[in-house]
Amino acid sequence: MRAIIAAAEEEFSERGYLGGRVDAIAERTSTTKRMIYYYFGDKLGLYIATLEHVYRGMREREHAVHLDDLEPVEALRTLVRTTFDAQEQRTSFVRMVSFENTLGAVNIAGIDSLRELNRGVITTIERLLERGRAAGLFRTDADAPDAYELHQLISSLSFYRVSNRATFREIFDYDMLAPEHRDAARRRAVDVVLGQVLEPGAQS
Numbered sequence: 131m132r133a134i135i136a137a138a139e140e141e142f143s144e145r146g147y148l149g150g151r152v153d154a155i156a157e158r159t160s161t162t163k164r165m166i167y168y169y170f171g172d173k174l175g176l177y178i179a180t181l182e183h184v185y186r187g188m189r190e191r192e193h194a195v196h197l198d199d200l201e202p203v204e205a206l207r208t209l210v211r212t213t214f215d216a217q218e219q220r221t222s223f224v225r226m227v228s229f230e231n232t233l234g235a236v237n238i239a240g241i242d243s244l245r246e247l248n249r250g251v252i253t254t255i256e257r258l259l260e261r262g263r264a265a266g267l268f269r270t271d272a273d274a275p276d277a278y279e280l281h282q283l284i285s286s287l288s289f290y291r292v293s294n295r296a297t298f299r300e301i302f303d304y305d306m307l308a309p310e311h312r313d314a315a316r317r318r319a320v321d322v323v324l325g326q327v328l329e330p331g332a333q334s
Contacts, residue, residue: 133159134166135180137158137159138150138155138176138179138180139180139184139222140222142181142226143181143223146230146232146233147173147229147233148233150177152166153174154166158306164293174237175184176238178237178241178244179237180266181226182243183228183248184220184222184223185244186227187223188217189247189250190291192209192212195209195212197209197254198257199267202258202265202267203259203262203267203328204266205261209254209255209258209284210288210319210320211319211320213288213315214287214315214316215316217285217291217292218292218312221292224293227294228291242245252281253277253280255281256283259276259327260325266282268328268329269327274326274327275326275327279300280323282320284319284323287318287322288319291306291307292307294306
């Protein structure tokens with residue numbers, strides 16, 4: 131089954147749900163379409179399982195850095211860097227999420243397993259914000275970002291570089307993923323997020 135999911139990740143990230151073909155996935159794994167349907171029910175079942183797989187990969191990367199063991203500012207800095215690195219390295223995740231968004235998330239609407247899987251990152255950020263506020267390091271005013279807004283900001287700073295790489299490169303002749311641009315972009319992502327969260331005068 132791992133081989134089938136790996137092949138499905140390649141196929142769906144290259145062609146999306148509508149363009150992805152189960153026959154092509156079967157060919158990549160030297161198995162049969164009938165066997166794939168035996169495991170996953172149908173094409174949609176395979177697609178959802180694959181999307182769960184790539185989301186789980188992101189969440190596991192975040193969990194592996196043990197943010198609760200770090201002081202709040204360093205934990206936030208680490209979360210930004212981890213997300214930045216993970217999305218650059220797992221471009222299939224970015225492409226699959228992009229494809230799903232073009233369809234209005236119709237394929238995953240109401241899938242409780244996906245909701246539960248991704249709820250963890252919000253809970254992690256909520257705990258991080260609470261610790262930072264209790265230490266007097268993070269903003270507590272009405273305009274301070276909540277966990278959802280902070281996740282959105284971190285994701286957008288990481289996601290855009292991958293999702294829009296091709297068009298940005300063709301229009302501006304500037305490759306956002308080129309090694310010579312990476313370190314500066316990573317530092318700026320950290321600075322932007324900390325700038326939204328830190329209390330004025332708090333040590334960054």
